Amino acid sequence: MSIWDKLWGRRAPTSRQMARERLQLVLVHDRTRISPQLLQTLKNEIIEVISRHVDIDREGVEVTFTQSQRQSRLVADIPLQGGRSKSAG
Amino acid sequence: MAARILTITSGKGGVGKTTATANLGVALALQGQRVVTIDADIGLRNLDVVMGLENRIVYDLVDVVEGRCRLRQAMIRDKRLSELYLLPAAQTRDKTAVSPEDMVQVTEQLRPEFDYILIDSPAGIEQGFKNAIAPADVILIITTPEVSAVRDADRIIGLIEAEGKESAHLIINRLRPDMVRREDMLATSDVVELLAIDLIGIVPEDEYIIISTNRGRPAALDDHSPAGQAFRNIARRIMGEDVPFLAIRESPGLLERLTRLVRSRTKSGG
Numbered sequence A: 001m002s003i004w005d006k007l008w009g010r011r012a013p014t015s016r017q018m019a020r021e022r023l024q025l026v027l028v029h030d031r032t033r034i035s036p037q038l039l040q041t042l043k044n045e046i047i048e049v050i051s052r053h054v055d056i057d058r059e060g061v062e063v064t065f066t067q068s069q070r071q072s073r074l075v076a077d078i079p080l081q082g083g084r085s086k087s088a089g
Numbered sequence B: 001m002a003a004r005i006l007t008i009t010s011g012k013g014g015v016g017k018t019t020a021t022a023n024l025g026v027a028l029a030l031q032g033q034r035v036v037t038i039d040a041d042i043g044l045r046n047l048d049v050v051m052g053l054e055n056r057i058v059y060d061l062v063d064v065v066e067g068r069c070r071l072r073q074a075m076i077r078d079k080r081l082s083e084l085y086l087l088p089a090a091q092t093r094d095k096t097a098v099s100p101e102d103m104v105q106v107t108e109q110l111r112p113e114f115d116y117i118l119i120d121s122p123a124g125i126e127q128g129f130k131n132a133i134a135p136a137d138v139i140l141i142i143t144t145p146e147v148s149a150v151r152d153a154d155r156i157i158g159l160i161e162a163e164g165k166e167s168a169h170l171i172i173n174r175l176r177p178d179m180v181r182r183e184d185m186l187a188t189s190d191v192v193e194l195l196a197i198d199l200i201g202i203v204p205e206d207e208y209i210i211i212s213t214n215r216g217r218p219a220a221l222d223d224h225s226p227a228g229q230a231f232r233n234i235a236r237r238i239m240g241e242d243v244p245f246l247a248i249r250e251s252p253g254l255l256e257r258l259t260r261l262v263r264s265r266t267k268s269g270g
């Protein structure tokens, strides 16, 4: 975002930005063959496995893709609840 | 010296494969190279009309493959450039009339006599596409700055990687800098970042392309056509020259920013 946009507050996304964001998602799904549904399933199961051992903030869990060059990565961001493990508490 | 084989492909139809093949053929011939263009779009012959050679076709690629004529008999010499030839596609047959092995055989026969062999690929990812890329040393992927075209280009890049072809370059066609500046079109940087392959050319939207197609005289022959200039630059890059990209201004200048600002403020004000 340019300095002008920042100075005058954020406006609705431009069609270029929308095209870019939509493409990014479509390409990730095409390349990895991971559909949005499968991604949701993965997220649910990750939450289940982790929360068996650690208290986590279920609502805050995010499972997303990152790309560097043509390599895709699945990234799970899992906020911990209180920061202590179950066995310790 | 043996020819390099370049295949121009895209996935999506109508993004400029045939236009690029004709213009790069002309542009390379203008550089003194011996060039043959091959129309691999069997059943939807088009390269002949874009090059303005449609009246001189006697035999075609399928006649060669099926042994009805010698290769040389099917090749049409360009009227304007004596080192430029076209091998036309058949119009009345379908893609299955030619196999990838046939394409390799035909191009191997041509290799010793030319510097460049350009293959115009059909749209899609089926047999016609496979025929077109089978003999390629270099693949030029062409896209427009649109979501669907870029998506198809990405699919093609994946398929080419799976085939073990190493060398692929990107051409962005029909770019409209004015629209990019208004934030209404994907910029070159967006497309290059998303596809993550090497960029070899940016061709602007240019009404001269339509006029030149009407006349059967590729725009690369015309000094005044911006797209023609872009294709001539790509040809030089293909030959290994380090040619700077055309100065296509994609980011807004101060005046444009101010007008946009005023416009958006008056809009939100009422």
Ligand SMILES: Nc1ncnc2c1ncn2[C@@H]1O[C@H](COP(=O)(O)OP(=O)(O)O)[C@@H](O)[C@H]1O
Residues within 6 Å of the ligand: B010, B012, B013, B014, B015, B016, B017, B018, B019, B020, B123, B173, B174, B175, B203, B204, B205, B206, B207, B209, B210, B213, B227
């Ligand atoms: N840079 C350009 N500016 C304007 N029109 C273009 C440009 N490139 C291609 N076109 C037009 O787009 C259409 C499709 O081009 P074509 O080369 O036939 O695509 P393809 O072979 O990929 O199907 C044609 O009408 C052509 O004249």
Ligand SMILES: [Mg+2]
Residues within 6 Å of the ligand: B017, B018, B019, B041, B046, B121, B122
């Ligand atoms: Mg075509």
